[in-house]
Amino acid sequence: MSTALHGRVALVAGATRGAGRGIAVELGAAGATVYCTGRTTAEHRSDYDRPETIEETAELVSRAGGTGIAVRVDHLVPGEVRELVERIDAERGRLDVLVNDIGGEHLMYWHKPVWEQPLDKGLLRLRLGIDTHMITSHFALPLMIRRPGGLVVELTDGTAEVAERFYRGAEGAFYDLAKSAAHRFARAQAEELAPHGGTAVSLTPGWLRSEMMLDHFGVTEQNWRDAIETVPHFAISETPRYVGRAVAALAADPEVARWNGKSLSSGELAKVYGFTDLDGSRPDAWPYITEVEWAGRPADVTGYR
Incomplete structure (x- = not known):
């Protein structure tokens, strides 16, 4: 355990599972107090209908060495986000790290053009991937800028370069637009925070071994390599804690402003x-995905892991 972030306060919006949970735990491992928000609690499941809860995440944060605080929040409801930030202000009087990691990955319609995807769910996908981030930053940033050195991390899928070069056709137009918007919103916040001594970046994990992904392939974290037999490129995958360590490293860096406005990846x-x-490896997924997987080459992680 580290004390690099002792005394710091973080808000991870969307900490129930996946990258959000991994980030919250690693911020806790560095000593931070982490407010873990989401819509699934021990008493109430969201429309994801998944078993993971924000209370479990908060417990993992505390077990790692930090202080985990679970707060049920629907980040599409401005009043709930305002109350959350008011609570953080009342209890801690500061906010040092904001991670916007709300997405709506349960609304995926693979390999369907925009006219074949359900419009209501596609528009909800945009609201979850864009509106929630903007609502949360709107209320959280006034607290953050009270002191210099704050960090905003916009979680996305793929670097800005990938978004510029490739259309994510497998996932569809709504997904592609939501993930690309994170880069522009990070850039906007970077410009607006800089005069206040703050930093904003967009950050992508690689191929994430989230709870949902492991379930999709019928494996666990303990035997995840079994999935490589049917999906060879899964060999480049990484745990959610890897991107969590990326966020913790950024938050602890006294020169983090050098990254302001940048698009970053966990591997970079x-x-x-x-x-x-966690296994001691250092996967660099996005060069692999673009140079090997999407280029149609045989799976071989040599030089990428």
């Missing part, structure tokens, strides 16, 4: 800061 930051995934 691992090389800079020297952290590894």
Whole structure:
């Protein structure tokens, strides 16, 4: 356990599972107090209909060495977000790290053009991937800018370069637009926070071994390599804790402003800061995905992991 973030306060919006949970836990492992928000609690499941809860995430944060605080919040409801930030202000009087990691991955319609996807669910996908981030930042940033050094992380899928070069046709137009918007919103916040000594970045994990992904392939974290037999490129995948370590490294960096407005990846930051995934490896997924998987080459992670 580290004390690099002792005394710091973080809000991870969308901490119930996946990257959000991994980030919350690693911020806790560095000593931070982490407000873990989401809509699934021990008493109430969201429309994801998944078993993971924000209370479990908060417990993992505390077990890692930080202070985890679970708060049920629907980040599409401005009043609930306002109350959340007012609570953080009343209890801690500061906010040092904001992670916007709300997406709506349960609303995926694979390999369907925009006219074949359900419009209501596609528009909800945009609201979850864009509106929630903007609502949360609207209320959270006035608290953050009270002191210099704050960090905003916009979680996305793919770097800005990938978004510029490739259309995510497999996932569809709504997904592609929501994930691309994170880069522009990070850039906007970077410009607006800079005069206040703050930093904003967009950050992508690689192929994430989230709870949902593991279930999709019928494996667990303990035997995830079994999935490589049917999906060979899954060999480049990483745990949610890897991107969590990227966020913790950024938050602890006294020169984090050098990244302001940048599009970053977990694999890129691992090389800079020297952290590894839980198994000691250092996967660099996006070069692999674009140069090997999407290029139609045989699966071979040599030089990428």
